Amino acid sequence: MLGQNDPLELVGRLRGLTPWGVRLGVGSFLTLEFGAPEAETSGPTKHGVMHLWLYLCSWRIQTRGKAILGSEDERQRIEAVLKELEFGEAEKIELVGPSLDLAIQFRSGTKLLTFSTSSTHEQEEWKLYMPDGNCFTVFGDGSYENTPIDTPRP
Secondary structure: OOOOOOHHHHHHOOOOOOOEEEEEOOOOOEEEEEEEEOOOOOOOOOOEEEEEEEOOOEEEEEEOOEEEEEOOOOHHHHHHHHHHOOOOOEEEEEEEOOOOEEEEEEOOOEEEEEEOOOOOOOOEEEEEEOOOOEEEEEEOOOOEEEEEOOOOOO
């Protein structure tokens, strides 16, 4: 039985939502907002009620079997393609073991994939900030935590 800390159930809450405010951050950090914008903001950036932060993982965006962006592409290219990219609703969400790499299939045919770059518990690979005030964090060794948010969102 799935529970409130089941990883697939937690990320499965993205199903049916369309990402917006997709941004390239420091280095290859990628953030995606989901759901309605939060009423309260702690800084200049508007976040959705769910906020996905691809942190210390590698990532790739592909469509119909063709890679269109990768986390190591030139920054200008990533930013230009992200401005034009239409994702549509998240239709299928998978966690691929043993590292809990994330795979999100969108209605447009676009797919977002993450790849763990570590095998340790010390490295946070990706994070999903939840509307209940928790942050679901996946580590390089495939372990995870769903804990109260103690730091501001990027």
